[in-house]
Amino acid sequence: MVGYNSVRNRIIDGSILAALFLITIACLIPLLHTVAVSFSDKTAADAGRVFLTPIKATTASYAKVLDDGQFFKAFLISVERVLLGGLINFVLTIMMAFALSKDAKQFPMRNVYMWFLVFTMLFNGGVIPWFMTIKTYGLLDSIWALVLPHAVQVFNVILLMNFFRNLPKELNEAAEIDGAGPWYVMIRLYIPLSLPSIATVTLFSIVFHWNSFFDGLVLMSKQDHYPLQTYIQTLVTQISAQAMTSMSPDELAAAMAVSNRTFNAAKIIVSMIPILIIYPFIQRFFIHGITLGSVKE
Amino acid sequence: MYTRKNALHYHAMVLPGIILLLLFSVVPMGYAVIAFQNFKPGRGISGSEWIGLENFQYLMELPDSRLIFFNTIFLAVLKIIANLIVPLVFALLLNEVRVRFLRKSIQTIVYLPHFISWVLLATIFFDVFSLEGIVNQALGLFGIDPVLFYASNSWFPAIIVATDVWKEFGFNAIVYLAALTGINPALYEAASMDGASRFKQLWHVTLPGVKTTVILLATLALGNVMNANFDQIFNMYNPLVYQSADIIDTYVYRVGLNDLQYSLGTAVGLLKSVVSFILVVLSYVLASRFAGYRIF
Amino acid sequence: MKAKMWMASSMVLVMALSACSNGGSNNETDSTGSNNGAAANQSNAGEGNANEPAKTGDDLAYEKVTEPITVNIGFRAPDDKLPEGETNDNNIVSRYLESVTGIKVGHTWEAKGEDPFKQKVNLAIASNDLPDALVVDRNQLRKLVDNDMIEDLTEVYEKYGSQLVKDMYDSTDGLALADASVDDKLYGLPNVAIEADAPSLLWIRQDWLDKLKLTPPKTIADLEKIADAFANQDPDGNGKKDTVGLTGDKMVVFGQKPNPNGFDTIFSAFHAFPKNWIKDASGNVVYGSIQPENKEALELLADWYKRGIIDPQFALYKETQEPIVANKTGLFFGPWWMPYWPLADSVVNDTKADWKAYAAPTDESGKFVTHMAPVTDRYLVVRKGYEHPEAVVKLLNAFTRLERRQDPNAEEVKKLDDFAAETGVHVRNFYPFDLLLDYSDAVVQRYDNVQKAIRGEIDPNTFDPDTKLVYDFSLAEKENPKKNMDAWKAAKAYELGGGVLFQTEMEKVYSVFYGMTRTMETKWTTLEKLENETFLKIIVGDLPVSAFDDFVAQWNKLGGEQITKEVAEIASGK
Known part of the structure; x- marks a missing residue:
């Protein structure tokens, strides 16, 4: 009986593992394929002969990325945006989440604020009004146009707020009896206890800023000021029609040796790098950080 | 006081x-x-x-508006359903894995796509689904003729949903995994004593354990019914599949920014916001009344 | 996109001129006026002109402004990669133009590519925050006039426009300026389109034809046979089924100035003129896209698509030229300048490629029919309230003179040419405005002159620089075929494209109306979208051909009928 069961169990375990293995592979294939393309020879990539391993491996595309001034300008702007935007998000998210985690008895206006947040999350005036507003403030073409409108990440506030609400109430009460003010409670008690959650929402806000492309497209006046994702979004073929008319066949051949397919793949990989670096460190907090953000009454 | x-x-x-x-x-x-x-x-x-309300009246007359509202809701609902079921199945499978190292490694990999932008993914998927792409290469191994995925109004919505699930299922599984770890181990022990098979345990212990989570997530998803994901579709669609993939947000973008019809574009956007808001209020009420949860 | 591509043609002229001459200055049509004027201007530049009598004509047109003026513009940024240290708003071209005009150009914003630029303009209009001067399209011009946001340039143009600029506008018989005017007020300085840009010719790989022992097509049936053979009989001889028949573009038809891969000529062979306002048999103004003739063309194309005669992927390419450049096709429609682009790339990738142009297919009576293009489609406008509209006109004078190789400052021009040759940067892409002027029959004239010179009938030394260059290139190409691609491009574009246009007796159909009516303003984009999508869907089989009738009914219902009335009124009023 036991023997039969354990064999059966092993078969089940085996099939579960096999299924998970397939799922995991499916997650990786498009990414590995892109890596393979980025290291491949242009003709092979264009003919669609590259699958998961580079063909005639070359780093030519990466050399070209390194040589692309605008790519790096855009990269730096994105870094600046992430640092600035992430910091603002960090401070505001914690403050708002902490205050809103109080119930209406402690913080009478709480529900009003809360609905206001939800309202702003759902309503927007559309592209034209948004553009006109930023223009009125004189923020067009500045980094602040990318950062300030997203200063409050409502979703993150709600997430962190729900985590705060799940912390034992006694904590707060005991501290207050000792005469500690709310700022003290927030900084000395709540923040240290919520590091996984804070790490999680911080990652979210970093990723948000890193991945945004649309605001750059509308609000930046010169492509020199585009953040990275906007730059990649607007990538037009590097060897343009006009450029071709003026190149000699030799120059053309050299230019064509690095096709856009491989070149773009290399750009994609390079732009993923920052996320790939940060992500593993914070990933382990997820399970603890995102309990289903809600409180049972 | x-x-x-x-x-x-x-x-x-x-x-x-x-x-x-x-x-x-x-x-x-x-x-x-x-x-x-x-x-x-x-x-x-x-x-x-x-x-x-003239702009809104005109909107009602446009054949476009029925299409974009339909597309938006159709795609959004498909995504919601798929994003409830696939992560659950995945979480249940993963929950059976007892080797910590394996669990962690799998998790690390499947969460990853969530953090890659649609700008990049759109480029990757365009490659993957192109005629020479790996999907068609794979189909070729089975002797199937290449399919023009990006040109087909029947395939394209499926691709939209599938790529969205691909990107998000791992991440969405986190909530389920948290709920699964919260199930009292004593229940499994008791079931095991009674000689319940693993499927029985799944059916009688695990699933009831995550039932509330599923219901709650479904309720919360209500607020997303008008949201088919601008970033994804804007970066992936093309004029050939406007028929099946043009959604409210992309339409507003084109009408307002490309066609100089500011008022019309703004009207469509406003309409969408109102409907979304009503849906969120509804989901808030439902969640607090029936599941006893306060979302915010 | 379209305009930029065309530019490819003269760009080469600019490039190579440095190699063979140092910017001669004689022009057969217009020389003395502008040259003298410029010379006078040069000598005056240092002395100041306070004590001179009021200047007129070219003296005034090219006169350097005494007090520095700044014009802030919306700039269409090119793809060209400038050398280290040069920027879009401060480079050798901008510095040169500033040195001759005294006008500083600042960039309020920049955008790269057609759509982003259009969006930036639209945002600027929406927020009522225009740069001092910028180039807009017809739709935007209309909006700006309606909103009273731009200056009336009638007088400024009269007073400050150079003879060269005026001559080129005049070559359109006043059509260009009329197009940019409302109630006899000139609101924009239009570009001048080359008439030759309108017809879409059939380009065929002659070597493939020869290999499969086919003869050049005349009729639609011939074309079908060739396309079928190209798709199925392995014309490139590599033993793989990797070629396609006729390629297309997701736009289906361009209607005015075609890019590569439009099906315009197929439609006009059926006497259908989609996207043009035409007169029907009884003389009424009607919209070309809803006429029954379209149905025949669509039926044919849908059938071809189903049978694989048309490239099954045609609507999917991000860049329509992909199959041409990759030599997967040997058959497509395109205007005369195809050798500049994309054919040069095709030939670079496969030197055996031997392209020829034909005015085919013809209609039932054997005549080649084509729609024509509007004489202009872009307009340089000046923000209402800008103090120095004359500065904008002067900039136009200056870079037009440079572009047409009539700039007397030979030394400086040589520097620009050298710069272009060294870096591969195109001088014209850094003019402040993306607005090129030429004589409207320039291409055919040039072809004719070059051929005559080759036959020894006229002396090439009398040519204007552009024509001389084509002549030199044509000789070079004759001696060393496909050796120098620049020579190949110019020689072939004129020889093949220009030649066919010159020799073919065509039935030219002009649209009676290009502007916007009141109702069009709100409904046109919807109708246009409906039209584009219906045509494309019918061809790829998503809709049956009968859906065309529903489209016509819906088009009329959604405002088309009203618009037709308005257009008829305006067109008959003229």
Whole structure:
């Protein structure tokens, strides 16, 4: 009986593992394929002969990325945006989440604020009004146009707020009896206890800023000021029609040796790098950080 | 009453954010009154003619609007359903894995796509689904003729949903995994004593354990019914599949920014916001009434 | 996109001129006026002109402004990669133009590519925050006039426009300026389109034809046979089924100035003129896209698509030229300048490629029919209230003179040419405005002159620089075929494209109306979208051909009928 069961169990375990293995592979294939393309020879990539391993491996595309001034300008702007935007998000998210985690008895206006947040999350005036507003403030073409409108990440506030609400109430009460003010409670008690959650929402806000492309497209006046994702979004073929008319066949051949397919793949990989670096460190907090953000009454 | 004295501090904590929201979210909504105007940029909002609901009426007559509302809801609902079921199945499978190292490694990999932008993914998927792409290469191994996925109005919605699930299932599984770890191990032990098979345990212990989570997530998803994901579709679609993939947000973008029809574009956007808001309120009420949860 | 591509043609002229001459200055049509004027201007530049009598004509047109003026513009940024240290708003071209005009150009914003630029302009209009001067399209011009946001340039143009600019506008018989005017007020300085840009010719790989022992097509049936053979009989001889028949573009038809891969000529062979306002048999103004003739063309194309005669992927390419450049096709429609682009790339990738142009297919009576293009489609406008509209006109004078190789400052021009040759940067892409002027029959004239010179009938030394260059290139190409691609491009574009246009007796159909009517303003984009999508869907089989009738009914219902009335009124009023 036991023997039969354990064999059966092993078969089940085996099939579960096999299924998970397939799922995991499916997650990786498009990414590995892109890596393979980025290291491949242009003709092979264009003919669609590259699958998961580079063909005639070359780093030519990466050399070209390194040589692309605008790519790096855009990269730096994105870094600046992430640092600035992430910091603002960090401070505001914690403050708002902490205050809103109080119930209406402690913080009478709480529900009003809360609905206001939800309202702003759902309503927007559309592209034209948004553009006109930023223009009125004189923020067009500045980094602040990318950062300030997203200063409050409502979703993150709600997430962190729900985590705060799940912390034992006694904590707060005991501290207050000792005469500690709310700022003290927030900084000395709540923040240290919520590091996984804070790490999680911080990652979210970093990723948000890193991945945004649309605001750059509308609000930046010169492509020199585009953040990275906007730059990649607007990538037009590097060897343009006009450029071709003026190149000699030799120059053309050299230019064509690095096709856009491989070149773009290399750009994609390079732009993923920052996320790939940060992500593993914070990933382990997820399970603890995102309990289903809600409180049972 | 003792606690009230802190309210002032709480206001101070909330206020910087509220002010920024006022400046950057509420003020633009003021400009959105052009939805009720025949807006002439030269005359500004104050000088433009007020035409009441005419833009909305025109909207109702447009064959486009039925299409984009349908596409939006159709795609969004498919995504919601798929994003409830696939992560659950995945979480249940993963939950059976007892080797910690394996669990962690799998998790690390499957969460990853969530963090890659649609700008990048769109480029990757265009490659993957192209005629020479790996999907068609794989089909070729089975002797199937290449399919023009991006040109087909029957395939494209499937691709939209599938790629969205691909990107998000791992991440969405986190909530389920948390719920699964929360199930009391004693229940499994008891079931095991009674000689329940693993499928029986799954059916009688595990699933009831995550039932509330599923219901709650479904309720919360209601707020997303009007949201088919602009970033994804904007970066992936093309004129050939407008028929099946043009959604409210992309339509608003094109009408307002490319076609100079400011008022019409704003009207569509406004309509969408109103419907979304109603849905969120509804989901809030449902969740608190039937599941006893307060979302916010 | 379209305009930029065309530019490819003269760009080469600019490039190579440095190699063979140092910017001669004689022009057969217009020389003395502008040259003298410029010379006078040069000598005056240092002395100041306070004590001179009021200047007129070219003296005034090319006169350097005494007090520095700044014009802030919306700039269409090119793809060209400038050398280290040069920027879009401060480079050798901008510095040169500033040195001759005294006018500083600032960039309020920049955008790269057609759509982003259009969006930036639209945002600027929406927020009523125009740069001092910028180039807009017809739709935007209309909006700006309606909103009273731009200056009336009638007088400024009269007073400050150079003879060269005026001559080129005059070559359109006043059509260009009329197009940019409302109630006899000139609101924009239009570009001048080359008439030759309108017809879409059939380009065929002659070597493939020869290999499969086919003869050049005349009729639609011939074309079908060739396309079928190209798709199925392995014309490139690599033993793989990797070629396609006729390629297309997701736009289906371009209607005015075609890019590569439009099906315009197929439609006009059926006497259908989609996207043009035409007169029907009884003389009424009607919209070309809803006429029954379209149905025949669509039926044919849908059938071809189903049978694989048309490239099954045609609507999917991000860049329509992909199959041409990759030599997967040997058959497509395109205007005369195809050798500049994309054919040069095709030939670079496969030197055996031997392209020829034909005015085919013809209609039932054997005549080649084509729609024509509007004489202009872009307009340089000046913000209402800008103090120095004359500065904008002067900039136009200056870079037009440079572009047409009539700039007397030979030394400086040589520097620009050298710069272009060294870096591969195109001088014209850094003019402040993307607005090129030429004589409207320039291409055919040039072809004719070059051929005559080759036959020894006229002396090439009398040519204007552009024509001389084509002549030199044509000789070079004759001696060393496909050796120098620049020579190949110019020689072939004129020889093949220009030649066919010159020799073919065509039935030219002009649209009676290009502007916007009141109702069009709100409904046109919807109608246009409906039209584009219906045509494309019918061809790829998503809709049956009968859906065309529903489209016509819906088109009329959604405002088309009203618009037709308005257009008829305007067109008959003229």
